[in-house]
Amino acid sequence: MIFALATPVAQSAIGVFRVSGAGCCVKFNEILNKPISDYRRVFLRDILWDGVIIDRCSIVFYSAPSSYTGEDSVEIFCHGGLSVIKSLTGVFLSLGFREAGPGEFSRIAFENGKLSLNEAEAIVDLIHSEDESRGMLSSEAVAGKLSNMIRTLGNRVDALRVFIEGSIDFSDEDYDFISEGSVNERLVKIRSDLRNLIDSSLVSTKKLTKNRVLFFGPPNTGKSSLFNRVLGFDRALVSNVPGTTRDLIDSEIFYNSINMELVDSAGVRETDDLIEAKGVARSGDEVRDSALVLVVLDHLTESLAKDFSLVLNKKNHLFVFNKSDERSPRQAYDCVVSAKSGEGVQELKKLIFNSIQKNNRGSKKTFIIRERHLILFKSALSSLDACIDKISKESDVDIAAEDLRMVRSSFDEFLGVKYPDELLGDIFNDFCIGK
Numbered sequence: 001m002i003f004a005l006a007t008p009v010a011q012s013a014i015g016v017f018r019v020s021g022a023g024c025c026v027k028f029n030e031i032l033n034k035p036i037s038d039y040r041r042v043f044l045r046d047i048l049w050d051g052v053i054i055d056r057c058s059i060v061f062y063s064a065p066s067s068y069t070g071e072d073s074v075e076i077f078c079h080g081g082l083s084v085i086k087s088l089t090g091v092f093l094s095l096g097f098r099e100a101g102p103g104e105f106s107r108i109a110f111e112n113g114k115l116s117l118n119e120a121e122a123i124v125d126l127i128h129s130e131d132e133s134r135g136m137l138s139s140e141a142v143a144g145k146l147s148n149m150i151r152t153l154g155n156r157v158d159a160l161r162v163f164i165e166g167s168i169d170f171s172d173e174d175y176d177f178i179s180e181g182s183v184n185e186r187l188v189k190i191r192s193d194l195r196n197l198i199d200s201s202l203v204s205t206k207k208l209t210k211n212r213v214l215f216f217g218p219p220n221t222g223k224s225s226l227f228n229r230v231l232g233f234d235r236a237l238v239s240n241v242p243g244t245t246r247d248l249i250d251s252e253i254f255y256n257s258i259n260m261e262l263v264d265s266a267g268v269r270e271t272d273d274l275i276e277a278k279g280v281a282r283s284g285d286e287v288r289d290s291a292l293v294l295v296v297l298d299h300l301t302e303s304l305a306k307d308f309s310l311v312l313n314k315k316n317h318l319f320v321f322n323k324s325d326e327r328s329p330r331q332a333y334d335c336v337v338s339a340k341s342g343e344g345v346q347e348l349k350k351l352i353f354n355s356i357q358k359n360n361r362g363s364k365k366t367f368i369i370r371e372r373h374l375i376l377f378k379s380a381l382s383s384l385d386a387c388i389d390k391i392s393k394e395s396d397v398d399i400a401a402e403d404l405r406m407v408r409s410s411f412d413e414f415l416g417v418k419y420p421d422e423l424l425g426d427i428f429n430d431f432c433i434g435k
């Protein structure tokens with residue numbers, strides 16, 4: 001039997017504990033002023049230990065398998081004082097309950113068939129998502145919509161495979177199974193459905209969900225100075241020596257209730273590097289993981305704008321001209337600022353905010369998926385392509401069935417029907433304790 005505090009360890013109005021394991025309800029009744037004999041109903045009870053009332057709590061019992069974990073479970077809503085939380089923890093330990101590890105409840109739920117693997121992952125994403133629209137995307141996945149779509153696709157793949165295998169047995173006969181059964185059309189349709197699903201999915205990286213804003217540009221243009229200005233305090237080192245910033249420096253800010261992570265980067269060095277996109281390649285991961293790239297230029301580096309524009313291409317970016325106190329820009333910019341005087345910095349903040357918001361809203365995505373899912377879907381897609389190729393040429397039809405087996409296998413891995421062991425650890429370790 002395991003237990004955990006499901007809410008943060010902090011003073012709050014209520015704290016929620018969870019307990020799970022066969023027989024935990026019976027055990028729990030030992031510490032109540034009056035036993036609970038009904039399930040899925042809320043009861044107000046005193047929790048007693050050594051004759052002393054620890055707290056008066058709202059308590060819900062669940063009996064297996066009708067609970068989150070699929071086991072007998074108890075949820076306790078206690079007062080959120082730290083002393084209460086501490087005392088209850090002591091009581092539960094004395095009762096013989098063990099403190100749960102991160103994600104242990106969800107892992108049990110998964111093992112009991114209560115959650116598919118990607119639903120479990122979606123729960124992590126939902127807990128970690130810091131912004132409303134992302135939260136809603138994860139909710140869709142938690143609700144199992146994505147799993148259901150993949151399950152349906154998988155069934156269609158199975159049906160086709162069975163059909164193709166059947167046709168091999170009758171290949172001597174005078175009946176063209178492949179064309180009569182519209183196998184090719186059905187394959188192409190499955191492929192396009194899968195393609196659409198991939199296109200309507202946002203691949204989440206932890207960094208991407210953080211709204212990273214990257215200060216980017218040639219050395220010495222005032223990236224760090226501007227970073228500090230927007231942040232509101234001196235976080236990054238500023239000097240007139242080009243190459244002052246060596247490593248990435250990041251800091252979080254809240255602006256109009258949006259959480260952003262500002263990242264100051266080392267200047268992209270030589271012009272040649274930039275033209276060959278090497279500079280960007282070097283900061284490639286940073287650029288890729290950023291929701292917005294601010295290209296900071298000054299009067300000495302204005303001519304590089306077009307190179308940056310070329311390499312950043314489709315990446316969400318803004319051109320910022322800095323040091324306006326010294327010189328006026330000679331071309332058009334999204335924003336003109338002076339990190340020194342503060343001129344234009346408020347406008348820049350608004351611009352950053354709008355761009356991030358537009359970026360989050362504008363991506364009309366239905367699902368958030370992980371890199372792992374994308375790899376599985378892409379591999380399913382290429383197996384489908386291989387299959388379509390064979391079917392349309394009407395050659396190697398027996399191997400075509402094997403391609404569909406591979407597609408199915410990728411789907412199964414997504415659904416968690418089939419999975420490598422270490423994957424489970426990776427996924428559930430990301431959970432908070434109590435989930």
Ligand SMILES: Nc1nc2c(ncn2[C@@H]2O[C@H](COP(=O)(O)OP(=O)(O)OP(=O)(O)O)[C@@H](O)[C@H]2O)c(=O)[nH]1
Pocket residue numbers: 218219220221222223224225226237238239240241242243244245246265266267322323324325326337338339340341
């Ligand atoms: N006049 C003026 N000088 C500025 C402004 N912003 C930055 N500087 C100066 O420009 C120099 C470089 O500033 P940094 O903020 O270190 O520039 P950086 O882009 O971070 O430089 P690296 O990290 O070396 O790539 C410093 O001497 C700053 O004082 C500005 O708005 N106006």
Ligand SMILES: [Mg+2]
Pocket residue numbers: 223224225236237238244245264265266
């Ligand atoms: Mg710097």
